[in-house]
Amino acid sequence: MTQPAKQQPADSQLEAFRDIVRSRRSIRRFTDEAIPDAVVEDCLDLAMLAPNSSNLQPWSFYVVKSPELKEPLAHACLGQNAARTAPVLIAIVARTGTWREHSRQVLDNWPEPEVPKIVRSYYSKIAPIHYNQGPLGLYGVAKRAMGMVAGLRRPVPRWPYSPAAMKVWAAKSTALAAENLMLALRAHGYDSCPMEGFDSCRVNKLLNIPKDGEVIMILAAGRRAEKGIYGPQYRLDKSKVVTWR
Ligand SMILES: Cc1cc2nc3c(=O)[nH]c(=O)nc-3n(C[C@H](O)[C@H](O)[C@H](O)COP(=O)(O)O)c2cc1C
Structure with missing residues (x-):
């Protein structure tokens, strides 16, 4: 956990990374080939290394490969080909x-003999103030109001101070883990299709998703089949979406 990051990846790593990113496509048809559990586990390990807000890791992954559950889950994914043909749905x-339980875990399992003072203070004092929105979101309303006053004179955090903002907060970090997962699958030679086209009521029920959980994507994963790519990859012109100031 504490090993220093290398300053400069070798050129060969850059090309390997480029190859992984460029060869990832959303695949809509998979072969029957299973993905070994060890590969899925490794990809999940890499997914969990995604950067995330306050290192509170606000994500869960449900790996579905048993036909009894995969079939109704694919049905809940509106019967999309990617879901129907994939050997694994995540x-x-x-x-x-x-966040509260994970704050505790960070402190209990800190990977050094001593938890630094600043870390202890963050997870035991600051995080509870920052992330607790209170009953009916009322603490959040109060925090927003206090922020508006204090913010007249200095920069202050103004977010995430509502239950809706907490959803965005959790989704941001979780989406980064999703991307790591897709790239890890690609690096192992497998493919994926992220899907938000699903019936969330049915999915929540099938997987028994906890009340605080939002399924942000269901990933179909497997080995890409012939004609698994439906069309060429298109992106907007960079000048439309990038501004340098
Ligand atoms: C949040 C999200 C939801 C998506 N939902 C679906 C989906 O339900 N079905 C599908 O076939 N593709 C889905 N996609 C895949 C996109 O259509 C795809 O990423 C986009 O067209 C770009 O193509 P590429 O991934 O091959 O580069 C989704 C992608 C994301 C990131």
Whole structure:
């Protein structure tokens, strides 16, 4: 955990990374080939290394490969080909209610003999103030109001101070884990299709998703089949979406 990051990746790593990113496509048809559990586990390990807000890791992953559950889950994914043909479906869930327990875990399992003072203070004092929105979101309303006053004179955090903002908060970090997961699958030679086209009521029920969980994507994963790509990859012109100031 504490190993220093290398300053400069070798050129060969850059090309390997480019190759992984460029060869990832959303695949809508998979072969029957299973993905070994060890590969899925490794990809999940890499997914969990995604950067995330306050290191509170507000995500859960539900790996579905048993036909008894996969079939109704694919049905709940509106019967999309990607879901129907994939040997594995992974529901990626953003959690708004795990931050307290995860704060405790960070302190209990800190990977050094001593938890630094600043870390202890953050997770025991600051995080509870910042992330607790209180009953009916009332603490959030108060925090927003206090922020508006204090913010007249200095920069202050103004977010995430409502239950809705907490959903966005959790979804941001969880989406980064989803991307790591897709790239990890690609690096292992497998493919994926992220899907938000699903019936969330049915999915929540099938997977028994906790109340604080939002399934942000269901990932279909497997080996890409012939004609698994439906069309060429298109992106907007960079000048439309990038501004340098
Ligand atoms: C949040 C999200 C939801 C998506 N939902 C679906 C989906 O339900 N069905 C599907 O076939 N593709 C889905 N996609 C895949 C996109 O259509 C795809 O990423 C986009 O067209 C770009 O193509 P590419 O991934 O091959 O580069 C989704 C992608 C994301 C990131």
